[in-house]
Amino acid sequence: MKSFPTCFVVFLGSMLLACFAVQAQSAIPINANDNVTTTIFFPSNIAKVVPPAVNFNFEYEDHTQIGLLKGRKGKPSNLLVITxxxxxxxxALSYSEEIQKFNFILTIDQAVSQTNPGKTVGASDVADRKTEENDSPEITDNTSAPVDTDTSDATQANEADTSSSTATDNKPTAQVNMDNTSMDTLVQQNKDVPKQASGNNSRENEDDDLYDTDREEYYRIFCENNYLQKTILKRSFRKNKKIALRLNNILTDRNEKYFILQIENNSKKEFSVGGLGFFRRTGVGQLEKIITPLYSFNLQETIDPQSVNEVVYVFKNFEIGNKETVSIVLTDASSDNGVVLPMDNLIVNSPSN
Known part of the structure; x- marks a missing residue:
């Protein structure tokens, strides 16, 4: 039988080897955009997901091995999936306009860890982990009996022998077996996984404070990511002859409110935009006041026949009272015709996000 000091040295060496294996792991880099759906095939059904930032969208159905990923312009992020x-x-997720790889078929050797060997992990297992830990004693082996302090030395020696035999019989692999507590740590630390190194790291650091350093550029990126949304407010439109003005959606972000509009030219002639204005009426008989936007995006001077122009107007976030209205006025540069789209407080005060 090996002496206790020898077993302890072997056990300590095994732990150092395991720690090195954890540090050697790196996140799988994936590029994504909003035009291409990237499909990820996992070796087992998906049990839990730590979602990425809002500019990335990861979707999956319960009891399936397939995940679908899309991304919009924004900072890189990270995603953790437990099967x-x-x-x-x-x-490690990054936005890219060009996608070179559309499908990822994973194997277990690409995992960064294994949470609990020999046990199937379900969504309920992860959710109820803290309750189970409080209800059951802490155990260092696979038996259900509590560990006595008098036998702790023997138990530690046995574990050292097991670790030694495993280390000598098998080649070191990248997989590391972790208990439930370690999985909690992994989920928490995954939020700070270092992003894939790239040549434009300085630009990514600048984006962290883009809202404060270049407000107009921040507005432009947000508008570009959202101006092609489908119509949510289906009844909010007005039409004059064959020119229609439609409110597709209202979004809020930070301290601003975004009105996402659509101008439709259903005629056979080119439409010249005279202007697009917002007016606020505070009550019956009161004069309308012009609301000045902070930023406007993609408003064309002319709209081709049988075509559509999607527009975004950005305002400092505001709400209106029950008797107040906001009207959007589209004018024709070649005539006195125009389209007026009124909005009450229920629409203005209820952004979709």
Whole structure:
């Protein structure tokens, strides 16, 4: 039988090897955009997901092995997926206009860890982990009996022998077995996974404070990511002859409110835009006051026949009272015709996000 000091040295060496394996892991880099759906195939059903930032969207159905990823312009982010067999997969997500790889078929050797070997992990297992830890004693082996302090030395020696035999019989691999507490740590630390190194790291650091350093550029990026949204407010439109003005959506972000509009030219002639204005009436018989936008996006001077122009107007966030209205006025540069789209407080005060 090996002496206790020898076993302890072997056990300590095994732990150092495991720590090195954890540090050697790196997140799987994936590029995504909003035009291409990237498909990820996992070796087992998806049990839990730590979602990425809002400019990335990861979708999956319960009891399936397939995840679908899309992304919009914005800062890189990270994604953590834990499957039912206990393996955890980490991804470094970046936006790219060109996608070279559309499908990822994963194997278990690409996982960064295994949460609990020999046990199937379900969504309920992850959610109820803290309750189980409080209700059951802390155990260092696979038996259900509590560990006595008198036998702790023997138990530690046995564990050292097991670790030693495993280290000598098998080649070191990248997989690291972790208990439930370690999985909590992994989920928490995954939010700070270092992003994939790239040549434009300085630009990414600038984007962190873009809202404060270049407000107009921040507005432009937000508008570009949202101006092609489908119509949500289906009844908010007005039409004059064959020119229609439609309010597709209202969004809020930080301290601003975004009105996403659509101008439709259903005629066979080119339409010249004279202007697009916002007016606020505070009550019956009161004069309308012009609301000055902070930023406007994609308003064309002319709209081709049978075509559509999507526009975004940005204002400092505001709400109106029950008797107040906001009207959007589209004028024709070649005539006195125009389209007026009124909005009451229920529409203005209820952004979709």
């Amino acid at each position: 039912e067999d206990g393996y955890a997969y980490s991804f």
